[in-house]
Amino acid sequence: MKNLFRNTAWLYDVDKRDNLQADIPFYIDYAKMQKGEILELGCGTGRVSIALARQCFKVTGLDLSIQMLDIFRAKTENEPELKDKITIVHGDMSDFNLQKKFSMIIAPFRVFQALTEDDVIKQSLRCIREHLTYDGIFIINVFNPRPVMDEGWCYPETVQWERLDENTGNYVVKKHWGDKIDTQNQIIYPHYAYEVTDKNGIKSRHTEDLKLKYYYDNQLSQTLENAGFRIKEKFGWYDKSTIEDCKRELIFICTKI
Numbered sequence: 001m002k003n004l005f006r007n008t009a010w011l012y013d014v015d016k017r018d019n020l021q022a023d024i025p026f027y028i029d030y031a032k033m034q035k036g037e038i039l040e041l042g043c044g045t046g047r048v049s050i051a052l053a054r055q056c057f058k059v060t061g062l063d064l065s066i067q068m069l070d071i072f073r074a075k076t077e078n079e080p081e082l083k084d085k086i087t088i089v090h091g092d093m094s095d096f097n098l099q100k101k102f103s104m105i106i107a108p109f110r111v112f113q114a115l116t117e118d119d120v121i122k123q124s125l126r127c128i129r130e131h132l133t134y135d136g137i138f139i140i141n142v143f144n145p146r147p148v149m150d151e152g153w154c155y156p157e158t159v160q161w162e163r164l165d166e167n168t169g170n171y172v173v174k175k176h177w178g179d180k181i182d183t184q185n186q187i188i189y190p191h192y193a194y195e196v197t198d199k200n201g202i203k204s205r206h207t208e209d210l211k212l213k214y215y216y217d218n219q220l221s222q223t224l225e226n227a228g229f230r231i232k233e234k235f236g237w238y239d240k241s242t243i244e245d246c247k248r249e250l251i252f253i254c255t256k257i
């Protein structure tokens with residue numbers, strides 16, 4: 001199973017790209033409108049769940065990666081006031097039964113793209129629908145692919161960002177590359193590496209191999225509609241830019257039909 005960040009969970013929060021900043025106020029705004037309990041699918045290290053719990057929302061975070069959840073749990077231990085607001089579940093977003101419903105279910109930072117098989121995608125959407133209250137919303141985000149996705153998508157190892165992590169004193173360089181695309185099934189195979197120099201100058205390299213399904217706007221709409229969702233709003237960025245104005249992301253707000 002790919003995309004579980006087993007080797008690099010401990011470095012995940014060093015990433016401060018704008019995607020990982022801009023989405024938080026967006027989810028908080030929708031949480032304020034919905035008011036009830038929230039389920040975050042693929043919650044990882046709790047980046048979004050913790051921000052929502054700090055605003056006093058009750059959040060359940062579900063993730064399949066023990067390594068990511070260990071980091072999440074450690075973070076909540078530093079903030080004991082969040083303990084009764086957060087429930088952490090080790091589980092698969094394609095097959096879960098939490099025996100309760102949520103007024104908002106979110107899949108931030110392209111989490112849903114980790115599901116690459118049609119039957120698994122359908123099963124996940126079935127589970128999500130069953131866990132939504134009658135007036136609940138499901139917010140899904142995937143990246144907006146370039147107009148032509150072919151072998152030209154492949155790219156050599158490139159620095160994505162580098163920064164000093166003030167928490168550890170580590171200097172971290174994140175590199176990424178892509179060497180394979182399956183255009184028939186719309187799957188890309190990106191890889192990334194964190195090169196870490198610790199405060200004693202000791203260097204290490206930690207890599208991860210991903211497998212991600214990509215969707216065009218109309219395909220994601222069709223997939224969601226076929227699964228019994230109505231798309232209420234569509235955005236291209238977290239400031240609510242339209243997809244025409246900002247082509248980076250696809251962010252859909254859905255309700256049950």
Ligand SMILES: C[S@@+](CC[C@H](N)C(=O)[O-])C[C@H]1O[C@@H](n2cnc3c(N)ncnc32)[C@H](O)[C@@H]1O
Nearest residue numbers: 004042043044047063064065092093108109114
């Ligand atoms: C890119 S990270 C996003 C984490 C978090 N949502 C955020 O925005 O920071 C993707 C997360 O999805 C999780 N994941 C991948 N496949 C999963 C699955 N089938 N079920 C649950 N979680 C999964 C990974 O373990 C990882 O924590």
